[in-house]
Amino acid sequence: MSGFEADHVHAVPVHSVHQAPDQPSEIERSLYDFLMQFRTGGVFVYRDQLRANLLLKQYFLEVDLRHLTLYNEELAHAVQNKPGETLALFENAAVKAARNILYPLAQSDEARADAAREIATMQVAIKSNLNLLQFRDLNADTLTKLVRIPGIVISASVLHARATKLHLQCRGCGNTQTVYPPSGMGGLGGGGDRGLPRTCEAPAPDGQQKDCPLDPFMIVHAKSAFADHQILKLQEAPDMVPVGELPRHMMLSADRYLTGRVVPGSRVIATGVYSTFQSAKNKSKGSAGAATRNPYLRLINIELQSANGVTGSPFGTAFSPEEEEEFMHMARSEGFYERFAASVAPSIFGSVDIKKAITCLLFGGSKKILPDGLRLRGDINVLLLGDPGTAKSQLLKFVEKVAPIAVYTSGKGSSAAGLTAAVQRDAISREFYLEGGAMVLADTGVVCIDEFDKMRDEDRVAIHEAMEQQTISIAKAGITTMLNTRTSVLAAANPIWGRYDDGKSAGENIDFQTTILSRFDMIFIVKDEHNEQRDRTIAKHVMSIHMNRANDTQEATGEIDVAKMKRYIAYCKAKCAPRISAEAADLLGSHFVGLRKQVHQMERDNDERSAIPITIRQLEAITRISEALAKITLSPTVQAHHVEEAMRLFKFSTMDAATAGSVDGISRTELNDEMTKIEKELKRRLPVGWSTSYQSLIREFVTQQGYSSHALDRTLFVLEKREIVRFSGQKKVVHRVGV
Numbered sequence: 001m002s003g004f005e006a007d008h009v010h011a012v013p014v015h016s017v018h019q020a021p022d023q024p025s026e027i028e029r030s031l032y033d034f035l036m037q038f039r040t041g042g043v044f045v046y047r048d049q050l051r052a053n054l055l056l057k058q059y060f061l062e063v064d065l066r067h068l069t070l071y072n073e074e075l076a077h078a079v080q081n082k083p084g085e086t087l088a089l090f091e092n093a094a095v096k097a098a099r100n101i102l103y104p105l106a107q108s109d110e111a112r113a114d115a116a117r118e119i120a121t122m123q124v125a126i127k128s129n130l131n132l133l134q135f136r137d138l139n140a141d142t143l144t145k146l147v148r149i150p151g152i153v154i155s156a157s158v159l160h161a162r163a164t165k166l167h168l169q170c171r172g173c174g175n176t177q178t179v180y181p182p183s184g185m186g187g188l189g190g191g192g193d194r195g196l197p198r199t200c201e202a203p204a205p206d207g208q209q210k211d212c213p214l215d216p217f218m219i220v221h222a223k224s225a226f227a228d229h230q231i232l233k234l235q236e237a238p239d240m241v242p243v244g245e246l247p248r249h250m251m252l253s254a255d256r257y258l259t260g261r262v263v264p265g266s267r268v269i270a271t272g273v274y275s276t277f278q279s280a281k282n283k284s285k286g287s288a289g290a291a292t293r294n295p296y297l298r299l300i301n302i303e304l305q306s307a308n309g310v311t312g313s314p315f316g317t318a319f320s321p322e323e324e325e326e327f328m329h330m331a332r333s334e335g336f337y338e339r340f341a342a343s344v345a346p347s348i349f350g351s352v353d354i355k356k357a358i359t360c361l362l363f364g365g366s367k368k369i370l371p372d373g374l375r376l377r378g379d380i381n382v383l384l385l386g387d388p389g390t391a392k393s394q395l396l397k398f399v400e401k402v403a404p405i406a407v408y409t410s411g412k413g414s415s416a417a418g419l420t421a422a423v424q425r426d427a428i429s430r431e432f433y434l435e436g437g438a439m440v441l442a443d444t445g446v447v448c449i450d451e452f453d454k455m456r457d458e459d460r461v462a463i464h465e466a467m468e469q470q471t472i473s474i475a476k477a478g479i480t481t482m483l484n485t486r487t488s489v490l491a492a493a494n495p496i497w498g499r500y501d502d503g504k505s506a507g508e509n510i511d512f513q514t515t516i517l518s519r520f521d522m523i524f525i526v527k528d529e530h531n532e533q534r535d536r537t538i539a540k541h542v543m544s545i546h547m548n549r550a551n552d553t554q555e556a557t558g559e560i561d562v563a564k565m566k567r568y569i570a571y572c573k574a575k576c577a578p579r580i581s582a583e584a585a586d587l588l589g590s591h592f593v594g595l596r597k598q599v600h601q602m603e604r605d606n607d608e609r610s611a612i613p614i615t616i617r618q619l620e621a622i623t624r625i626s627e628a629l630a631k632i633t634l635s636p637t638v639q640a641h642h643v644e645e646a647m648r649l650f651k652f653s654t655m656d657a658a659t660a661g662s663v664d665g666i667s668r669t670e671l672n673d674e675m676t677k678i679e680k681e682l683k684r685r686l687p688v689g690w691s692t693s694y695q696s697l698i699r700e701f702v703t704q705q706g707y708s709s710h711a712l713d714r715t716l717f718v719l720e721k722r723e724i725v726r727f728s729g730q731k732k733v734v735h736r737v738g739v
Helices: 026-037 045-055 065-071 073-081 083-102 109-118 280-284 321-332 336-342 352-363 392-402 457-461 464-468 532-546 562-575 582-606 616-632 640-659 668-685 694-704 709-721
Strands: 060-064 123-127 146-156 160-170 176-179 217-219 225-235 249-255 267-277 294-305 382-386 406-410 421-425 432-436 446-450 471-476 479-484 488-493 522-526 691-693 725-728 733-736
Touching: 026 045, 026 073, 026 083, 045 060, 045 083, 060 065, 065 073, 073 083, 073 146, 083 109, 083 123, 083 267, 123 294, 146 249, 146 294, 146 432, 249 267, 321 336, 321 562, 336 352, 336 616, 352 382, 352 392, 352 488, 352 522, 352 562, 352 616, 352 640, 382 392, 392 406, 392 446, 392 488, 392 562, 421 471, 432 479, 464 471, 522 640, 562 616, 582 616, 582 640, 616 640, 668 694, 668 709, 691 694, 694 709, 694 733, 709 725
Parallel strands: 060 123, 249 294, 382 488, 382 522, 406 446, 446 488
Antiparallel strands: 146 225, 146 267, 160 176, 160 217, 160 225, 225 249, 267 294, 421 432, 471 479, 691 733, 725 733
């Protein structure tokens, strides 16, 4: 990475300390003593860790800052406040300790030289429990200090080899010289000759004229030393971004054993030295931007946050025994599933079954990898389709708050690249790299997509693969790769006409293709029904919330609070993956056959294919819902009662939607005959290019000729789909545009 300015950070050769070379500084001596002597319960922690790593040829050591604080508080403060200088000394101390451990009897110069050749450098990673800082808290005061920041890795560069020692040879006189380039965000970029000495200072042989040209040195790569170097781009988590602001980014510089640890989409906590570099852009502008520096983080440790939202290094769990005991007690309590579902968006009245479905979506089923390598997803996708004002968006917002990892996006403002992945070009190295979109960032979490029907068709097609195969395949700009999108999708949409029309079949109300509908495990049609008693109850509920009486009535607060729900979901996802019992499997099979029979019968009666298909995917959907129901109560196997509840939910949602809108009191054959006659008459009455008002058509066909208004509406709907007629002026005027 050329163009990055050197900075004094933790791998600098320490020649600046004013000591004789054979007298190590006091700090280095103290750090050496700490590594050799610190023990807990009779175990020499770092001595043993060093030995184990050295035997594996890993010149790497992870030090816990709490141990250093216990041993010597001043040293720990030095690491936090002056990490650039202290860490260099720490690495020197680690090298000495490593040589002592591997070669305890090395007395002769030759033995010492062997030890020095074997263990040239050690990398020290600091594991600290400092308070997490947000991107917006980093300022000039935190420069050169040790900081910890959480975020999502959105891109990772390829590994570069950065020179740590350069062996130079003069072209003119053949003299050699060794240079140690300063480390930082690049040192010498890619082995070029920037930063090398301009002239050869070697003395001329006696009695000879020395004539070396300017810039005489060439690099002898075979005798030089290089270290891995990688640039990461960290973005703050979506839930940390204030409303109306863009998410901030931070460059991370990782080297040696910290490279290649993370991929785009990983949630990490980065510990490092907050430093600055001068970018190539500023250099090229001359003195105007000379004092302007860009901040970056020199990585000292990187901790991965695993799927359950728990931090580890690299993986781990952090549920306390008291928490686990409380969760087990909750899972065993009476009616816990109903209580948990009631705590989902408690300020929204009713919609009990939708809340139960969302509960299943939050927990998810069990992911399976088959012997032949096929993966079966465990995540549940739910579509809420219905009238405006039925609190669909509020449910989505609640899920965003309660899911351990969640991303909220709206249909109109989401492009295919924004949902999947975009190919960007690095301004300095001119390399292409991938930046993950919403579904990649929400890996192992939930994506809430509002206004799903307002998305462009080509954007909606982009998430087909992400929903079923749970990967995104990219093939553009010479990049061919796959990204993981192991997410559940919760989508909300309105029907075609804005409101759900009971007079029409489901297919006419829903503007989605069968391909996307079959990928949803549950499809709820949410209708705003007019019922005086229900309206009174809802009005009373809403007014009590608006009057701030929620604390008295307990109507707007769930029994389980959001923070506990979030932890419990993370715990269940981490600890439980239910399997299906033989009894449940038989029950699932027989139920599915019954459903297929019912749909086939309905299609035969109505003489048209159902808009919402019941395929083998739906059998897998019911299986996933059963597993999620078992997971809620931490049950290791799926029992018959789980399957029955899953079937009830599925019938209430997708099956109701599939059978909705079958016309009562008129047979489908009569309707089809009527539609054929209306179509013939309409084409005769309205030549191509002419237009008429919808009202005059109703007057002519319904009032005068006695056709049913339903048949006329259906005919116009079919003709519009076939692009024979077109509506304008809010469907008041009908234009004939095709043959």
